[in-house]
Amino acid sequence: MRIPCPYCGARDASEFAYLGDATLTRPDPAAPDADEAFHAYVYLRDNPAGAHSEWWYHSGGCRRWVKVARDTTSHAIAGAELAGGAR
Amino acid sequence: MTSALDTFPVTQMPADGHYGPAGIHGVSVRVFDPPALALLAARRGGASALTVAAHATLGLALADAPRLARANGLGTIGAGPGRWLVLAEAPEDLTARLAPLAAHAAITEQTDGYVGFELSGVRTRDVLAKGVAVDLDPAAFPPGAAATTNVAHINVTFWREPGEERFVFLVARSYRVAFARFLIASGAEYGIAFAHRG
Structure with a gap:
């Protein structure tokens, strides 16, 4: 699988480290239901078959986090952008 | 064999x-x-200010892309967004020469x-x-x-x-x-x- 890094270009997946789901948002620790929200944030994951958004760290290249839109059934990659938005 | x-x-x-x-x-x-080598890393949000300063003070054209550019005895190599390796053609105190950019970038000596x-x-x-x-x-x-x-x-x-x-x-x-x-x-x-x- 080759991942299209926005800075480096298409590179083999072995140059990247996988972090996981990029759709999660860190909960507010001050909220009354923070314990439950953090349990879900840290431990509970969907296992989608199909389109997924996920983080890959380009440790062998530009050392930036890349948000990749990948189909988990075909490994087809629809797009990739650098974390933090601006390229 | x-x-x-x-x-x-x-x-x-x-x-x-x-x-x-x-x-x-x-x-x-x-x-x-390497005669002299340093890493130039723009501070958060400061990549464009660094690019302007590098051009004005040292005559360097920092392209935010994986490319080599040469000017005034220095080669700059894009190593990541907002990061460049600076390679001198002859031995010199590179951190001193890059010091005018310190307001906009972290400068790390890497010669050895x-x-x-x-x-x-x-x-x-x-x-x-x-x-x-x-x-x-x-x-x-x-x-x-x-x-x-x-x-x-x-x-x-x-x-x-x-x-x-x-x-x-x-x-x-x-x-x-x-x-x-x-x-x-x-x-x-x-x-x-x-x-x-x-």
């Missing part, structure tokens, strides 16, 4: 000399210590951190094809193009020099022996001349 590499401990650089069939010279490798490998010769790309998973055809990787990638599990930053078939690799110093052994093991069939620059 024994290889010439078997005669060198894996902790020492292979000796200068010719490896491979006698009379065949496909690739030349020159190992060198890396070793350079300059590869040239008609079979250079045949050797690199055994370890570099980047398209090095001149149409895709023209002179001045640069890349940071893993070669034989070793992280490197390299670029193509203008003119003839010539590439320069920067390798972390502690990996220089492993990288040299990769080059010799991969290049011996083409005849490889291996030398340290004095």
Whole structure:
């Protein structure tokens, strides 16, 4: 699988480290239901078959986090952008 | 079958000399210590201010892309968004010269951190094809193009020099022996001349 890094270009997946789901948002620790929200944030994951958004760290290249839109059934990659938005 | 590499401990650089069939010279490798090297990393949100300052004070054109540019005795190599390696052509106090940029960037002296490998010769790309998973055809990787990638599990930053078939690799110093052994093991069939620059 080759991942299209926005800075480096298409590179083999072995140059990247996988972090996981990029759709999660860190909960507010001050909220009354923070314990439950953090349990879900840290431990509970969907296992989608199909389109997924996920983080890959380009440790062998530009050392930036890349948000990749990948189909988990075909490994087809629809797009990739650098974390933090601006390229 | 024994290889010439078997005669060198894996902790020492292979000796200068010719490896491979006698009379065949496909690739030349020159190992060198960078005269001066530093990493320039823009502060958060400061990449455009750094680019302006680098141009105004040092005459450097910092392109935010994996490319090599040269000006005023310095080569700048894009290593990541907002990050550049700065390689001097002659020994100098690079951190002092880059000091005017300190308001916009973190400047890290790296001269002793890396070793350079300059590869040239008609079979250079045949050797690199055994370890570099980047398209090095001149149409895709023209002179001045640069890349940071893993070669034989070793992280490197390299670029193509203008003119003839010539590439320069920067390798972390502690990996220089492993990288040299990769080059010799991969290049011996083409005849490889291996030398340290004095």
